[in-house]
Amino acid sequence: MAKKEEEEVKLLGFWGSPFSRRVEMALKLKGVPYEYLEQDIVDKSPLLLQLNPVYKKVPVLVHNGKVLAESHFILEYIDQTWKNNPILPQDPYEKAMARFWAKFVDEQVGPASFRPVVKAEKGIEVAIKEARELITFLEKEITGKYFFGGKTIGFLDMVAGSLIPFCLARGWEGIRVDVIPEEIFPELNRWIKNLLEIEIVVECIPNREKQIEHMKKVAQRVKSA
Numbered sequence: 001m002a003k004k005e006e007e008e009v010k011l012l013g014f015w016g017s018p019f020s021r022r023v024e025m026a027l028k029l030k031g032v033p034y035e036y037l038e039q040d041i042v043d044k045s046p047l048l049l050q051l052n053p054v055y056k057k058v059p060v061l062v063h064n065g066k067v068l069a070e071s072h073f074i075l076e077y078i079d080q081t082w083k084n085n086p087i088l089p090q091d092p093y094e095k096a097m098a099r100f101w102a103k104f105v106d107e108q109v110g111p112a113s114f115r116p117v118v119k120a121e122k123g124i125e126v127a128i129k130e131a132r133e134l135i136t137f138l139e140k141e142i143t144g145k146y147f148f149g150g151k152t153i154g155f156l157d158m159v160a161g162s163l164i165p166f167c168l169a170r171g172w173e174g175i176r177v178d179v180i181p182e183e184i185f186p187e188l189n190r191w192i193k194n195l196l197e198i199e200i201v202v203e204c205i206p207n208r209e210k211q212i213e214h215m216k217k218v219a220q221r222v223k224s225a
């Protein structure tokens with residue numbers, strides 16, 4: 001019998017990047033072995049620039065010579081290539097909604113949650129209020145559900161789960177800005193606890209102290225830009 005050809009899966013990522021971490025979650029959930037190539041996202045490697053000349057960002061996935069960028073598309077590619085443990089819902093409406101909320105998380109919730117620390121032009125209080133107004137939509141979405149994906153983690157859990165538990169819920173320790181306190185967002189905090197029961201999620205969450213130091217540097221870099 002012909003031996004199945006070895007698959008080549010490489011991931012260019014950065015330890016503190018939620019976009020990289022969600023791709024690792026997906027690969028781990030599918031049980032796909034991969035080689036991880038840690039990248040410097042400030043002083044970028046020739047390899048990163050060569051593989052992602054358009055955005056010059058991580059994550060980049062290389063599968064048998066095929067190169068993919070942008071985490072949402074990478075997650076979809078992984079889901080369609082390795083069919084076990086589905087990530088996206090099969091139902092067309094549910095699938096569209098998972099994509100809708102994932103886009104909302106990355107384009108709205110993420111930047112708004114960083115604004116209180118890095119670019120609070122209208123002041124920290126206003127920036128926190130604006131971020132919380134957006135997060136309220138997610139609080140409503142997760143109410144009554146174990147995960148956004150139902151009983152098991154799915155697309156939106158990976159997208160939101162790579163951003164919220166270690167960026168927002170860590171409360172910007174050291175800077176003392178808590179965007180998502182339990183009193184205001186009990187359902188999301190319950191969801192975070194559910195996520196933390198999943199081994200592959202925990203494996204993908206960066207070290208707390210390292211993350212806090214990193215976020216302080218990011219805030220400084222953005223402020224002085």
Ligand SMILES: N[C@@H](CCC(=O)N[C@@H](CS)C(=O)NCC(=O)O)C(=O)O
Pocket residue numbers: 014016017018019041056057058059069070071072
């Ligand atoms: N939309 C992209 C965002 C990726 C992204 O922002 N990656 C950051 C790391 S967290 C990066 O590589 N930044 C380098 C830069 O902005 O030059 C995705 O979903 O993959």
